[in-house]
Amino acid sequence: MWNRSYLLTSQLVLLPTLIIVVYFLWGFTIYTGFLSFTDSKFLPNHNWVGLKQYYLLWSNARWLTAYGNLFIFGGLYLLICVLLGGLLAVLMDQEVLFENLFRTVYLYPMSLSLVVTGLSWQWLLNPTLGLQKILNDFGFHGFALDWIVSSQYSIYAVVLAAVWHGSGLIMILFLAGLRAVDEDIWKSINVEGVPAWKAYLWIILPQLRPILLAAILLLTFNVVRSFDLVVAMTSGGPGFSSDVPAKYIYDYFFSRSNIARGAAAAVCTVLTVLFIISPYLYFELRKRND
Amino acid sequence: MINPHLSMNWQRVTIYICLSFFLIFFLAPLYVMLVTSFKSLEEIRESSLMLLPSEWIFDGWMKAWDHACVGLSCNGVKPHFMATFSITIPALLLAVFLGAINGYALTQWKFKGSDLLLAGLMMGCFMPFQLYLIPIAVTLREMGIFGTALGLILLHTVYGVPLTTLLFRNYYVSLPKELIKAALIDGAGFFRIFFQVVLPLSPSIVMVSVILIFTGIYNDFIFALTFGEVGKQPVMAALNNIVNSTYGVKEHNVNMAATLLTALPTLLIYLVAGKFFIRGLTSGAIKG
Amino acid sequence: MSLSINNLNKTFSKSLVLKDINLEIEKGEFVVLLGPSGCGKSTLLNCVAGLENVDFGGKILINKKEVTHLAPKERNISMVFQSYALYPTMNVRQNITFGMKCRGVPRPEMEETLKKTADLLQIGDLLDRKPASLSGGQRQRVAMGRALVHKPDIFLLDEPMSNLDAKLRTEMRVELKNLHRDLNTTIVFVTHDQVEAMSLANRIAVLNHGILQQMGTPDEIYQTPKNLFVAEFIGSPKMNFLPGVLEVSNEEASVVTEFVRFPVGHYSFNETPETGRAVTIGIRPEYIFNHESNPKSKSSVCFEVVIRNVENLGPDLSVFCQLGKIQLAFKIPNSGNKPKYNDTVKVWTELSECSIFCLKKGTRL
Numbered sequence: 001m002w003n004r005s006y007l008l009t010s011q012l013v014l015l016p017t018l019i020i021v022v023y024f025l026w027g028f029t030i031y032t033g034f035l036s037f038t039d040s041k042f043l044p045n046h047n048w049v050g051l052k053q054y055y056l057l058w059s060n061a062r063w064l065t066a067y068g069n070l071f072i073f074g075g076l077y078l079l080i081c082v083l084l085g086g087l088l089a090v091l092m093d094q095e096v097l098f099e100n101l102f103r104t105v106y107l108y109p110m111s112l113s114l115v116v117t118g119l120s121w122q123w124l125l126n127p128t129l130g131l132q133k134i135l136n137d138f139g140f141h142g143f144a145l146d147w148i149v150s151s152q153y154s155i156y157a158v159v160l161a162a163v164w165h166g167s168g169l170i171m172i173l174f175l176a177g178l179r180a181v182d183e184d185i186w187k188s189i190n191v192e193g194v195p196a197w198k199a200y201l202w203i204i205l206p207q208l209r210p211i212l213l214a215a216i217l218l219l220t221f222n223v224v225r226s227f228d229l230v231v232a233m234t235s236g237g238p239g240f241s242s243d244v245p246a247k248y249i250y251d252y253f254f255s256r257s258n259i260a261r262g263a264a265a266a267v268c269t270v271l272t273v274l275f276i277i278s279p280y281l282y283f284e285l286r287k288r289n290d
Numbered sequence: 291m292i293n294p295h296l297s298m299n300w301q302r303v304t305i306y307i308c309l310s311f312f313l314i315f316f317l318a319p320l321y322v323m324l325v326t327s328f329k330s331l332e333e334i335r336e337s338s339l340m341l342l343p344s345e346w347i348f349d350g351w352m353k354a355w356d357h358a359c360v361g362l363s364c365n366g367v368k369p370h371f372m373a374t375f376s377i378t379i380p381a382l383l384l385a386v387f388l389g390a391i392n393g394y395a396l397t398q399w400k401f402k403g404s405d406l407l408l409a410g411l412m413m414g415c416f417m418p419f420q421l422y423l424i425p426i427a428v429t430l431r432e433m434g435i436f437g438t439a440l441g442l443i444l445l446h447t448v449y450g451v452p453l454t455t456l457l458f459r460n461y462y463v464s465l466p467k468e469l470i471k472a473a474l475i476d477g478a479g480f481f482r483i484f485f486q487v488v489l490p491l492s493p494s495i496v497m498v499s500v501i502l503i504f505t506g507i508y509n510d511f512i513f514a515l516t517f518g519e520v521g522k523q524p525v526m527a528a529l530n531n532i533v534n535s536t537y538g539v540k541e542h543n544v545n546m547a548a549t550l551l552t553a554l555p556t557l558l559i560y561l562v563a564g565k566f567f568i569r570g571l572t573s574g575a576i577k578g
Numbered sequence: 579m580s581l582s583i584n585n586l587n588k589t590f591s592k593s594l595v596l597k598d599i600n601l602e603i604e605k606g607e608f609v610v611l612l613g614p615s616g617c618g619k620s621t622l623l624n625c626v627a628g629l630e631n632v633d634f635g636g637k638i639l640i641n642k643k644e645v646t647h648l649a650p651k652e653r654n655i656s657m658v659f660q661s662y663a664l665y666p667t668m669n670v671r672q673n674i675t676f677g678m679k680c681r682g683v684p685r686p687e688m689e690e691t692l693k694k695t696a697d698l699l700q701i702g703d704l705l706d707r708k709p710a711s712l713s714g715g716q717r718q719r720v721a722m723g724r725a726l727v728h729k730p731d732i733f734l735l736d737e738p739m740s741n742l743d744a745k746l747r748t749e750m751r752v753e754l755k756n757l758h759r760d761l762n763t764t765i766v767f768v769t770h771d772q773v774e775a776m777s778l779a780n781r782i783a784v785l786n787h788g789i790l791q792q793m794g795t796p797d798e799i800y801q802t803p804k805n806l807f808v809a810e811f812i813g814s815p816k817m818n819f820l821p822g823v824l825e826v827s828n829e830e831a832s833v834v835t836e837f838v839r840f841p842v843g844h845y846s847f848n849e850t851p852e853t854g855r856a857v858t859i860g861i862r863p864e865y866i867f868n869h870e871s872n873p874k875s876k877s878s879v880c881f882e883v884v885i886r887n888v889e890n891l892g893p894d895l896s897v898f899c900q901l902g903k904i905q906l907a908f909k910i911p912n913s914g915n916k917p918k919y920n921d922t923v924k925v926w927t928e929l930s931e932c933s934i935f936c937l938k939k940g941t942r943l
Contacts, residue, residue, distance in 0.1 A: 005649060009480035010395040014407075017392045017455060021410035024448045028425035029417070035424060044424060088312060091305050102309055104564060105316050110571060111560035113509030115526045116553045119533050120319040123326070123546065124339075134339050164316065169571055176572060217416075224418040228511040232530050249420040254516065259424055266420050468663035471629050476677030476724070477651030486676070490667035 036263035044259055053264040063265060066236075066243040069155050070269070073244060074223040076159045077166070081219055082212070084163065085170025090200055092171070093178045103175075107168035114165065118232030121161035122148065151241035154234050158242055162229055166222060170215050177211040178204065213284045217277070224273055245269040327351060327546035334542050350543030354551055358544050359535065360528045363521050367548055370528040377439050377524060378507045381446035386499045388447070389454020394488055396455070397462045398470070408459075414452030419512050422449075430517060437519050445517065446507045453506075454499045457570075461495040462488070494566070501563055502570035505556050525552045579641040579731035579764055580605050581626065586636030588621055588788075594634070595621050596788045603766065603781075608758050610775040611768045613785035614811070619768045622785070623734050626766065627657050640731055651681070653732075656725035660737040662717045664709035664724070671705040674723045681728075695723045698757075715746050722757075733765040739774065751777055772812050776800070784808050801931060806940040809860050809933055815896055815907035817860045821937060824855040833859045833934065836902050838881045840929055847934070847943050856937040863896070865928045866908035868917070880926040885917045899923070 039049045057063050088106060092099060109117060124130045125148040132145040147153035147160075181204055189199045227246035230236055236243040236251075245265055252262030322339055327350045329343040337344070356366035363369075396404065426445060427436065435441040465488065473483045489496075514524035523531070529552045533545045560567050581603040588596035596618045603609050611619040624630040626638055628650035638646045645653045656677075664673050674695065678688045696702040699719045709717055718738060725733060739747045755778060758765055769775055775782050776796045784791040784799065784807075792804040803809035809817045822835035831851045833840040840859055883899035883906060895912050898905065908925065917923050934943045 004647075006474065006480050007399055010398045013391050013395045013480070016388060017411070017451060018407065020448050020451055021407060021414065024422070025410055025414045025417070025452075028422040031425045032421050044428060084312075088309075091309055094302075094305055096305065096309060102313060104561070105313050107564075107568065108320075108557065108560055109316065111505060111556045111567065112553050113511065113526050113556070115509070115511050115530050116549055117319075119529070119545070119549050120323050122533075123542065124319055124322055129334065129542070130339060137338055164319070168316070172568055173572055221416050224416075227418075227420070228526075231511070231515075232534070235534065246418060246420055250423070250512070250516075253420075253423055262420075263424065266418070270417065270421060466661060466663065468659040468661050469665065471624075471627075472657070472659060472663035472724075473665070473676075474629065475627060475650045475655070475657045476728075477680040478676070479680075482680060487665050487667075 032263050033267055035260055036267050038260050040259040040263070042257040042259070049260075053260045054268070057261060057264045057268065060261075062240045062243060063245075063248060065240050066245050066248040066265075067268075067272075069242065069244050070223070070272070072155055073159055073162070073226065074220070076156070077162050077223060078216060078219050080159070080163045081167045081170050082215060084167040085215070086174050086205070088167070088171040089174035089178055092175055103172070106171055109165045110169050112165070114228035115232040117161050117165045118229045118234075121157070121164065122233045125157050125160075148234060149238060151238045154238060154242035158226075158230055158233055158244075161233055162222070162226070165229075166219060169218065173211050173215050174208060177208040181207060209284070210288065213281075216280070220273060220277055224269065323546045323550055327354075327543050327550055329543055331539075331541060331543060347543070350541070350547040351551070353541070353544045354532075354548035358532050358541075358548055359537075360523070360531045361521070367525055367528055367532070367551055369521075370523060370525045373439065373519070373522040374508060374524040377442045377446065378504060381443045381450060381507055382500060382503050384443070384447040385450030385454050385503050386496065388451050389499060390458045390489065390492065390496065391484060392451070392455040393458025393460075394462050394484055396459045397465070408456075411452040411455055414449065415456065419449070423512075423516060426517070437517060439519060439522070441517050442513060442524070445513050446510070450503050450506065454503060457499050457502070458492070458495060461492060465491070494569075497563070497566045498570040501559055501566050505559065505567070508556055528552075580639075581732055581764060581766070582639045582642075583622075583626070584637040584639070586622070586625065586632060586638065587634035588618075588625060588630065588632065588636075589634050590621075594788060596625070599636070599788075599790050601783060601790065601793065603764060605764055606762050608755075608765045608767065608778060608780045610779035610782045611766065611785060612772065612775040612782050612811075613770065613791075615770055617785045618788040619770075619785050620736055621788075623657075623736055623766060623768050626732070627655055627734050628653055654728070654730055655732045655734055656728045656730040657734040657736065658718075658721045658725050658738045660740055662709075662721040662738075662741075664717060664720055666709055669706050669708050670701065670712075670720050670723075673709065673720060674727055677724065677728055691727050695726050698726070699723050714742050715750065718742065718750060726761075731764065733763055735765065735767045737769055738767075740769070740771070747774075754778065772814070776812075784811065786811070802942065803860075803933060804942050806858065806860075806935050809935070813862060815863050815898075815909070817862055817933070818866070818904075818906045818908075819858045819860050820901070820904055820906075821856070821858050824851050824853060824857050824934075826851050826853045833857055835859070836904075838879060838901070840879055840927075840932070842929060842932065842934065844930060845932070845934060849943055851943065855943075857943065858935045858937050860933040860935060861927055861929070862931065863908045865931055866906070866925055867928070868897075868908075868910050868923060868925050878926050878928050880924060882922055882924050885919055885921045885923055887919070888917055899925075 035044055036053055037048055037050060038045055039047050039052070092102060096102065125132075125145065127133075127144075127146040127149055130145070135145065147157040185203065189203060194203070225246065226244050227250060230242060230244050230247050234242040236247050246269070249262045249265045249269070252258045252265065256262075325342055326334060326339070328346045328348070329337070330345070330347050330349075333344060354366055356368045357364050358366045360367075360370065396408070430436040430441045430444075433441075433444075435444065469487060470483060473487050478486070509526060510524065511526040511530070514527035515530070518524055518527050529548055532548050581601070583599055583601040586596055586599040587594060599622060601609075611622060613619045621630060625632055628645070628648060632638065632646050636646070637644055640653055640655070665676065668676065671692065674692055675688055678691065683691070692705075693702075696705060699722055701716065701719050701723060704712065704716060704720070709720070712720065718741075721738070739750055742750060751774065767774075767778060779796055781793060781795055782799050783793045786807050792799060792808045794802075799808060800812055803812065803817075806819075810819075820833075820835045820838070820840075822833045822840070825832050825834050830841065830843040831845065831847070833842055842859070881901065883901050885897060885899050886905075887898040889896040889898075890912065893912055894909050895916065896907060896909055897917055898907050900906070935941060936943055
């Protein structure tokens with residue numbers, strides 16, 4: 001439509017973006033994918049070795065821990081954030097006094113970096129100086145809150161910090177959704193005498209499906225990028241017990257000088273997330289289009 | 291003005307107890323960091339985490355500001371602040387400007403690959419940066435800007451543009467077409483329409499993008515850690531280095547002060563312009 | 579200046595939205611493009627403005643010069659939009675002068691044009707206000723002002739009055755007509771409102787489904803509609819249609835319907851009438867009278883109808899009735915006895931102004 005010089009300009013303007021998409025996004029993805037089939041060590045090379053790196057990756061105990069942690073961390077983080085965020089949103093929707101104060105406090109962690117989040121929780125969960133000490137001082141002598149130094153529970157400590165950082169966002173999303181519910185629906189709920197909790201569970205919350213979709217996408221995005229938090233909080237330790245794929249990849253790229261292995265891990269991580277998220281996305285979007 | 295819904299009963303008490311519990315949960319880390327940063331190392335070891343300092347000491351803050359050690363250089367977080375801002379501001383301006391003009395251009399015509407371009411942009415917003423690190427390193431080396439501020443500016447611009455483009459596109463889609471038509475009839479060209487008609491209509495979305503991108507670049511860790519200039523890494527990389535350094539005695543008060551110092555800029559933005567901050571966080575979700 | 583459109587075609591995602599449009603508009607004419615929504619009238623106007631590509635053949639000439647593929651600013655046209663499309667962040671002065679700045683008009687000349695235009699439209703005291711603080715009528719004046727300062731060869735107006743309330747619309751109609759008389763420019767005006775079209779136009783072009791149905795003066799369009807669509811679209815209440823068959827005997831033609839035989843000997847047929855042809859006779863509501871007035875002319879017919887509804891319009895009554903299964907409407911002065919529901923009333927009709935259409939093709943015979 002419209003005239004040529006105008007259209008031509010608008011196309012030229014998009015040229016830098018086209019370069020970004022084609023080179024910096026697609027090109028880089030393809031190149032990393034390609035490297036996973038080579039034996040690149042400290043520097044990228046182009047010696048094709050087929051699936052060797054993948055074979056080595058999946059027989060590596062550290063990778064299996066990191067990969068398992070992706071599910072523990074991702075699953076718990078998503079579940080708790082959605083439940084806690086949803087609960088807070090419903091509570092906030094009860095015409096509470098000081099709503100602004102509560103909202104500001106619940107959401108402020110979102111403005112902090114994951115490094116800051118990780119460091120402050122590292123401090124709080126420090127077994128000799130942190131929460132454990134307080135509780136012991138109060139007389140709970142047997143109480144142990146030593147997740148962060150336990151190779152069994154360190155990943156749960158990371159989940160706790162991540163939930164603290166992210167659930168405010170889910171709260172604000174759900175709250176926006178609740179506020180957008182048609183007032184007439186509430187009127188008819190009141191007229192019919194449906195108890196509030198039933199109304200939320202069966203009438204109101206099901207209307208927030210699109211918001212749930214958005215929330216899950218945003219959280220998934222945080223799971224995949226979980227590098228910062230783990231590095232700042234536990235450095236993947238003790239041992240490799242709280243390692244995650246993001247950190248595994250980074251280490252193999254830059255400190256272990258095994259670029260090909262890191263690339264194979266990156267490909268596996270992205271494929272795993274796509275594999276889990278796309279059926280859900282497809283299902284939700286198709287439902288919406290119907 | 292008595293609202294019947296606000297009458298006190300056990301239900302409402304439960305609601306407030308729940309809300310207050312989580313209020314404490316969310317505030318606790320900030321509080322603990324704050325009080326710790328003003329205590330002496332001795333008091334930190336002896337007294338309880340939750341107690342206020344018996345004596346308010348500013349040594350931690352002083353040391354964090356200009357002589358805590360990052361790696362081998364002991365100049366505190368100060369030089370890293372400068373480095374961060376010298377990267378954040380140009381990248382921010384470029385990303386927002388390019389995003390605005392792109393977002394506008396994308397709403398003006400539909401071409402065969404436009405959906406593909408949009409999908410590509412979305413991908414840019416959602417993929418883990420790990421996927422790009424090696425090619426980035428190769429490209430920056432080829433360009434001779436590996437480990438420089440220029441390199442980080444380029445990276446933050448490139449990976450910020452997808453987000454700003456989508457933000458602006460979603461905003462400009464609802465712009466009335468007749469406005470553009472009127473300007474075309476008036477004889478204005480693409481840039482004049484963009485700068486004089488469209489851009490003046492977008493202060494709120496500009497604000498949202500600026501805050502979102504600023505927070506993103508400022509809080510960035512992985513690029514700062516990987517491609518930051520030695521001795522002048524951006525703050526988040528420096529902070530992690532200070533706190534997680536394995537040399538010497540852990541100075542918790544310095545660490546906490548450094549953490550709070552680096553957290554301050556984004557925290558202030560959130561408190562001052564929370565409305566835009568929230569809209570930035572949720573806008574990505576609402577459009578879907 | 580003159581505008582001619584030759585064999586214009588336009589597609590949107592592979593479907594034709596304008597089909598072979600031909601229009602000749604003379605200098606100084608006020609032409610209204612009239613049609614239901616989605617008929618292609620706005621698209622046609624956008625093509626003339628250069629806001630839509632002519633992608634499927636055809637030519638547009640302004641002042642005998644081809645402009646089909648020129649940019650809007652190279653055509654010396656200006657346009658007023660339905661939403662007015664005033665630039666929200668600029669005040670009235672900036673809105674009006676924006677186009678002149680774009681075209682590099684020198685400052686003194688710009689100031690003078692602004693002053694003249696503001697005086698002409700009586701918006702001199704609004705110059706420093708933002709569009710948001712203006713009323714609908716004021717916004718429309720500003721939009722007109724913005725269009726006027728270009729001294730365009732052709733003025734394009736896209737439903738400029740549909741956002742105004744009824745009273746203001748009437749006022750603006752009068753003003754626009756006066757403006758046209760004073761400036762003597764060519765105006766192309768798009769609307770779906772037949773009252774606007776009839777009251778403003780020198781000539782009306784009726785469009786439907788992207789096809790030009792008829793082009794003519796308001797009288798021509800009203801009295802001799804070229805086809806069933808035009809006949810039905812113009813007039814309120816709409817024209818009455820009675821299906822029947824043509825019968826020709828002794829050089830006298832008549833239309834025979836289920837209950838009534840209409841002698842149409844006086845009717846000037848476009849085609850030679852043949853007996854047995856299926857036709858529809860169309861009679862305007864104002865040519866049906868109730869029995870209180872007496873039929874005098876030769877070309878009138880009496881018949882009986884059953885009253886179904888009566889609408890009081892003040893000076894007139896709109897009466898809706900039934901003849902067999904056919905719905906009819908007519909207008910009578912609001913005086914004396916009002917017909918009542920279910921009454922059987924004798925009416926007569928004057929056939930001198932009737933229209934006859936081919937039932938199959940819908941065209942005027």
